[in-house]
Amino acid sequence: MNASNIAVLQREKARRRPGAGIGKAMTTPGQIVSLVVLVLPLLVALYMSFTDWTPTRGSLFQASFVGFDNYSDLLIYDTRFLQAVLRTLLISVICLALEFSFGLGLAVLFMREFRGKSLLFSAFLTPMMILPVVVGYIFWMLFQSNGPINQMLEFVFGAKAAVEWFRSAPFAVTAVIITEVWHWTPLFFLILLSGLNSIPENPVRAAVILGASPGQIFWRVVLPMLKPVIIVAFVIRSMEIIKLFDEVFMLTRGGPGSSTETISLYIYKLAFNDFQLAYGAAAAFLVLLGSLVLVHLMLAPVRDQLLDGGR
């Protein structure tokens, strides 16, 4: 039986199910909104990416069609774009590794019993509730040359330890990473802790009876059972960090030079500072393609859990 036959049968079945009409009516508004406000702009952007349109040249539909020129320019000649991609990947990998380690460590500490646990739990979640722009602004203040971070460095390592954080590329990137890790470690902590709490006790008890050491229990029993939760956390965070914009905008605006420019910041500058809208749209589709592949690879083992809402 081919695919269209199956589709027809499924449609028949849906029609026969009681209340199918109501279900359709209920989901329609959401579908219309998504279609008009998300899919339509995407199609416009896709069309635009194959033209040489800029706002100074009149309407989009008068622009000439240039095929894949924008795409090949980006991939072959645009070192600033390629650097932004690599930089975003580098920042993402470092941030995710640090956020995961700190988050897991903290979550393991919370498996112990201590006083004031619920208060501390709330305190540790606070950073992720603060809006990214404000987080960026807070750390912009902290990293000022006469700010508290340099003050502490001088106090611990002597007067020469102060750093001009936003004047050199490696330090500026470090500042971005520190900001991002502070902001989003709580999300890993939250997700991993809820994973740890839902681990069944019997396998752990069995391991204890069989004489496993606490280390063995953690690495061989607990961690494998956490795997789906860990993947969900990584997927969710990668999807967000690949779009990293707000914090960098507030901290460095991509500077010094373009040394902290992320993909989103570069596309933003292309579109809204240089008005190279078509070129920016092409860059965005390359990024979309790349992140689709990445996320779907990561998602493969837990797709059903994520998409069915944990049923």
Next chain:
Amino acid sequence: MQRKPLTLVQTILMAMALMVVLFPIFWIVMTSIKPPTDWNASPAIWVPSKPTFVNFKTLFDPDAIREYGVGGVSQSATKAVLGSVLASVVSTCISVIIGLFSAIGISRYANGSKATPLIILSGRMFPPAAIAVPFVIMFSALNLIDSYSGLIAIYVAVTLPFSTWMLKSFVDDLPREVEEAAMLDGRSRIMAHLTVTIPLIKGGLFATSMFVFILNWSEFMFALVLSYSNISTIPVQLAKYVTATAGTLYGVQAALAVLAMLPLVIVGYFIQSHLARGMTFGAIKQ
């Protein structure tokens, strides 16, 4: 698992982590109550000797802010605060109402194919800078640029996946039998949903609304590219202060930052047990 108490080393680690987490928040709150002479002092002043609320007053006083105004920052934050409230509240209400119907529809009548959620997830991956481009073009044609209705339309669309999927996970938790019982009593399907389903998930409805509110209130890029002179939101205003007067407006900016984060932190504590569910599209429940 048996719950053991913390060891000494673990207690110290925990205390250090707590300091790292709280220090930036401490710093922004302290800066917001520093008098102007303390704003940019070298070495930096940690706790102001004469705390004051003058920065918060300056923020809403156009004359006072003009005195500091360098490079065109003569705007008080009144419009930005009102704009943020308007855009976030209205778009949250619309997003949650549409999301609620979609959630019931998907959960109870399995509408939409397996691919729908994948498409939604893929939409989340698209760099917003690029979605903003066609929006600007379409909105200038429709005269929606620099208007709250345009901003609200985008916010609704962007948060709809979150409200739908989070609400769906709450509806999934509810056994179908409760609605079927109501229908046996002679109520129609729609009445059963309105009078049984929705009241039973009102906790989830509240959590979802608050979560979507956090997303809308935090949004920055769309507001940045779609606002010129008519509209403003708090994040945009904060960014404007930084560009125009880097280094001179510390205390006032900090006051605005505190005002921006305060409602989110309060709301966040209220719904903290549902945060994981919201962030993961309902995949992880607590």
